[in-house]
Amino acid sequence: FAAPLLQGQKILLTAGPTREAIDPVRYISNHSSGKMGFALASAAASMGATVTLVSGPVTLPTPTGVQRIDVESAQQMFDAVMAHLPEQQIFIGCAAVADYRAATPAASKIKKSQDTMQLQLVRNPDILATVAAQTPKPFTVGFAAETHDLEQYALDKLQRKHLDMIAANDVSVAGLGFNADDNALKVFTKDGCHELPATDKLSLANQLLTLIANYKN
Ligand code: PMT
Secondary structure, three states: OOOOOOOOOOEEEEOOOOOOOOOOOOEOOOOOOOOHHHHHHHHHHOOOOEEEEOOOOOOOOOHHHEEEEEEOOOOHHHHHHHHOOOOOOEEOOOOOOEEEOOEEEEEEEOOOOOOOOOOEEOOOOOHHHHOOOOOOOOOOEEEEEEEOHHHHHHHHHHOOOOOOOEEEEEEOOOOEEOOOOOOEEEEEOOEEEEHHHEEEHHHHHHHHHHHHHHHHH
C-alpha cells in the first residue's frame, strides 16, 4: 500500500494572531483564531509529517502528534521560527502576523488625559520573506488575507517574497476566513492557480497539503 503523502517530511507552521503590547494591559492584534493553521498542523501529522507549530495566543487544543511552541508577539514568532527552521522541508506561514508594533511600549498603564493620542508604530520583521530568503530554503508557502484584488495582491506576494506557493483567502466573505469554521482558497504557484472551494478548514487543509506534496515532488 502507498506510504502517507507526507511521510518523512518535516513541516514548520505558524498559526493564530500576534499581540503587540502598547502597555502592560493593552495590545494590538487581529481576529485570527488559529483554526486554519491548527487544521493544517493536524492534517499534516495525519499525513505522516513531523510537525512543529508556532502559535500565537489562541484557545485551541494542540493537535495529536504535533510539537507546539506558544508565542505572543511577532518578534517572538520570528525568533521561534528561526530557531526551528534548520532541517525543515516545508514552511507554511498561516499566522496573521501584525505588520507593526508600538515603537516604545509603555512600562506602566497609560492614563487617559487628552482627547486624542498618537501611537507611533514600527515595522515588524517579515517572517515569511526571511524564511524564503534562506539557503537552503524549505518549500515555502504563504497565505494572503485580502479584502479586494485578491489575485493581484497574492501574485505580488508570491513574487516579491520569493515563495513557492501562496494560498489566498478573501476575508471579506461572511462565514469564511478569520475565526470561521469554513474557508475557501485560491492557491497560486508560478505555474498557475488551483481553486479550493468553500468547505470546513480540515478538509481544506487536506486539499492544500495534497497540492503541496504533489507540486513539491
Ligand atoms: O486563524 P483563522 O481564524 O482560522 O483565520 C485564518 C486566516 C484568515 C488568518 C488565514 O487563512 C490567513 O489568511 N493567514 C494569513 C493572514 C495574514 O496576515 O495575511 P497577510 O496577507 O497580511 O500576510 C501575508 C503572509 O506573510 C502570511 O503568510 C503571513 O503569515 C506572513 N507574514 C506577514 C507579516 C509578517 N510580519 N510576517 C509574516 O510572516
